[in-house]
Amino acid sequence: MEILQIVGLGVVSAVIIIVLRAQKPEIAVQISIITGIVIFLLVASKLSAVLDMLRSFSDKARIDPAYFTTVLKIIGIAYIAEFGAEVCKDAGEASIASKIELAGKVIIVVLAVPIITSLLELITRIMP
Amino acid sequence: MLRFLNDWILNITALVLFLAVIEILMPSGRMKKYCGLVTGVILIIAIINPFLKLFSSDFNLEDIQVANSNTIDRLEIEKNSKLLKDDQMKLITEVYRKKIIGQLEESAKKSKGVAVVKGDVIINEDYNSESFGEVKRVYLEITTSEVDNNIKPVVKVRQVKIGEDKLEETGSSDVDPKLKKQLEDRIISLFGLNRDIIVISKSKK
Numbered sequence: 001m002e003i004l005q006i007v008g009l010g011v012v013s014a015v016i017i018i019v020l021r022a023q024k025p026e027i028a029v030q031i032s033i034i035t036g037i038v039i040f041l042l043v044a045s046k047l048s049a050v051l052d053m054l055r056s057f058s059d060k061a062r063i064d065p066a067y068f069t070t071v072l073k074i075i076g077i078a079y080i081a082e083f084g085a086e087v088c089k090d091a092g093e094a095s096i097a098s099k100i101e102l103a104g105k106v107i108i109v110v111l112a113v114p115i116i117t118s119l120l121e122l123i124t125r126i127m128p
Numbered sequence: 129m130l131r132f133l134n135d136w137i138l139n140i141t142a143l144v145l146f147l148a149v150i151e152i153l154m155p156s157g158r159m160k161k162y163c164g165l166v167t168g169v170i171l172i173i174a175i176i177n178p179f180l181k182l183f184s185s186d187f188n189l190e191d192i193q194v195a196n197s198n199t200i201d202r203l204e205i206e207k208n209s210k211l212l213k214d215d216q217m218k219l220i221t222e223v224y225r226k227k228i229i230g231q232l233e234e235s236a237k238k239s240k241g242v243a244v245v246k247g248d249v250i251i252n253e254d255y256n257s258e259s260f261g262e263v264k265r266v267y268l269e270i271t272t273s274e275v276d277n278n279i280k281p282v283v284k285v286r287q288v289k290i291g292e293d294k295l296e297e298t299g300s301s302d303v304d305p306k307l308k309k310q311l312e313d314r315i316i317s318l319f320g321l322n323r324d325i326i327v328i329s330k331s332k333k
Binding site (some may be wrong): 011047050054055057058060061062063064065066067068070071074079081082085086095101104105108109110111112115116117118119121122123125128 | 133138139141142143145146149150153155157158159160162163165167168169172173174176177179181192193194196197200293312320
């Protein structure tokens with residue numbers, strides 16, 4: 001039951017962080033980052049299995065592999081940006097968090113632009 | 129026709145299921161709507177795409193996407209390389225300027241009666257203009273030496289009163305016209321410059 005491990009880890013680290021925040025806030029932030037990374041590593045192997053399954057699924061359904069990789073990249077970027085932003089918010093740096101979110105949004109838009117322009121191209125080709 | 133419809137419906141169904149799974153994986157925060165936008169566009173493309181294949185067979189969506197992606201990358205690289213070029217050109221200009229100053233000082237030192245030379249030049253630093261690197265102004269600050277070598281000083285000391293000499297040195301900052309002309313000629317012959325842009329002054333030390 002991995003979910004119990006993850007929840008246990010999360011709850012324990014939350015309690016430790018609450019206790020430490022009053023005395024040593026800098027250690028509390030570090031524990032928060034480490035907990036986030038450990039939880040991610042715990043589910044990473046399962047996630048890769050899910051992604052492999054999705055890839056084979058998209059091959060069978062003849063979904064363009066370019067779209068598949070783009071969508072996965074976007075989700076990855078969104079997760080990383082959110083993780084960084086949340087850590088910064090926990091550390092009390094809301095302005096840095098918003099900048100991280102902005103960077104994430106910009107990179108997502110850069111990845112999405114080719115897809116959106118393909119759609120536009122498609123529509124202009126259909127129109128007489 | 130039936131095969132086309134079959135493929136189309138299968139493709140859309142598979143894509144919707146795929147996007148539904150992706151939706152579960154999406155982060156729950158503010159980024160979700162951006163991911164949703166992209167997945168929505170992909171779904172629209174999947175719905176429209178087969179119609180285009182009916183009208184024209186030469187249309188390849190992947191090529192268009194790669195081309196668009198390449199355009200963005202190219203623009204980004206161009207922009208970055210321009211920034212790098214700016215830095216590089218600044219460095220090149222500075223090295224070039226220092227080299228000219230060094231040559232100027234060296235050539236001025238060869239003139240008789242010049243002990244210390246401090247030079248400076250203003251060059252055209254706009255690398256887009258045709259006259260990039262052109263010397264606009266030359267400044268030379270010279271300290272004349274009455275002592276040229278080991279033999280002459282004895283003669284000079286006898287001829288010139290020390291008190292007067294000092295007075296002359298501190299009192300005026302004009303360079304001896306003969307020496308000035310000699311220096312200017314040398315600079316003009318070396319760098320092919322106009323006489324008007326050369327400013328030679330005497331050091332106030």
